[in-house]
Amino acid sequence: MKKRKLNIRLLQIGFILTVLILTGTQAFSKDKLITYPAPEGAILTKDFTVKVRQAGQEWHELAGYRVKVDEVRETKHNESIATMSYFDFFGTVEVAVTFNNGTVESGRVRPLSYEIEPKIDGNTLTFQLDRPRNLSVEVNGDIFHNLHLFANPIEDYIPNPTDTNTIYFGPGIHQFENRKLYVPSGKTVYIAGGAILMGQVLIENAQDVKVLGRGMIDHRIKMGVSIANSKNVLVEGIFCTQCATGGSDSVTIRNVKSISYYGWGDGMNVFASNNVLFDHVFCRNSDDCTTVYATRKGFTGGCNNITMQNSTLWADVAHPIMIGIHGNSDDPDTIQNLKYLNIDILDQKEMQVDYQGCMTINAGDNNVVKDVLFEDIRVEDFREGQLLNLRIFNNQKYCTAPGLGIENITFRNIEYNGDNANLSIISGYNEERKVKDITFENLRINGRLISDDMPGKPAWYKTSDLARFFVGEHVENVRFVDTEKNDSEAKCTSE
Structure with missing residues (x-):
């Protein structure tokens, strides 16, 4: 019982600190930047070093998670290893992407309609963002070993982890029985930035369900989220297959x-x-x-x-x-x-x-x-x-x-x-x-x-x-x- 009370207290403290981080900075500056360290045991790549900062401030390095994409050569399917990074911000930020596997001959940021032209200095591409974007950063025309960079908006709601209607996953790697999490009606699943779920999130015959956060369902989990015969469902902010x-x-x-x-x-x-x-x-x-x-x-x-x-x-x-x-x-x-x-x-x-x-x-x-x-x-x-x-x-x-x-x-x-x-x-x-x-x-x-x-x-x-x-x-x-x-x-x- 004492251990359970201690864990709840730690969750409460963590929740309060998170809210202070999100709201306290707003009192001093309209610009905000939030990054999330990778949890111990996460599968990362070393193809890119990705950093982000507010103008004139210190750089923050982002975790580069391994993801897989399908490269079709003639009629054969091949798995290729790419990279995924993410952060949250409001205002304007500078992004620096350093390619670690050779010389940068060319670089581009897509979608092209965003007209983001990176500056290239040696093996580093830099560019600015003034709004949330989901991007592909590509070096030397390589679309199969690229960086998927997800620049999210600041979260406008983080549920209290001690709320009985919240299923809360904080930073870390989370396992659950049979790799399936069934979400009942009226529940909010929150997957915090830096959290990785090793299983599916299943919303079946339920209503008034939310799945929120900045974390991810592991890239090896097929059908990461499934919504079946349900009503009033919101899924927001997460990464899945x-x-x-x-x-x-x-x-x-x-x-x-x-x-x-x-x-x-x-x-x-x-x-x-x-x-x-x-x-x-x-x-x-x-x-x-x-x-x-x-x-x-x-x-x-x-x-x-x-x-x-x-x-x-x-x-x-x-x-x-x-x-x-x-x-x-x-x-x-x-x-x-x-x-x-x-x-x-x-x-x-x-x-x-x-x-x-x-x-x-x-x-x-x-x-x-x-x-x-x-x-x-x-x-x-x-x-x-x-x-x-x-x-x-x-x-x-x-x-x-x-x-x-x-x-x-x-x-x-x-x-x-x-x-x-x-x-x-x-x-x-x-x-x-x-x-x-x-x-x-x-x-x-x-x-x-x-x-x-x-x-x-x-x-x-x-x-x-x-x-x-x-x-x-x-x-x-x-x-x-x-x-x-x-x-x-x-x-x-x-x-």
């Missing part, structure tokens, strides 16, 4: 980082769920980064109101975004009201033509997929694949029927810069199973705006030819619109 949602409602996944390296390593699946929000997530995966499916894996029904925003996707295999293949052929499902907003796609690498497409809707199993918006999507030069793929098909490996329809899909402010894109495909199945009402607003490919009235387009060309899109049979009403031009003309008319 995968985070799947099935048969659930009102789920928010925020600032979760997912990196996987094994077969079928999908990052953030959604099955037969409604009202799911992904915000500021980072997915680098050995299969699809994010999917929306209907009936599948014991979950039944369609999907409604799924949003992913302000996020970064990197598919070492398969699709960054995949929608629609799985459903119930006997009792058809509808997948509807999906939004993908303000997203950077860093890569796709897929040799199989059936599984290409950075933005893919493949309707199978008598599914109807409708009312989908892709807006403000920036696609970097991926290694192999297609920019988009919209098809109704009967993939006999996974489906028992073709899809029923793909309808009302809008691509707005899509930018692709690169040379490796294969021919994109838009294709229906038959006269009863069509792709229809597809609108491209302000599509830019290598800086060129593609529209039906673009200058220099031969009258006998389809606009899709200039985008390198194949628009096949059983497709209706595909439009390419330049709203920037229309807005400019409307302004001139009003003046």
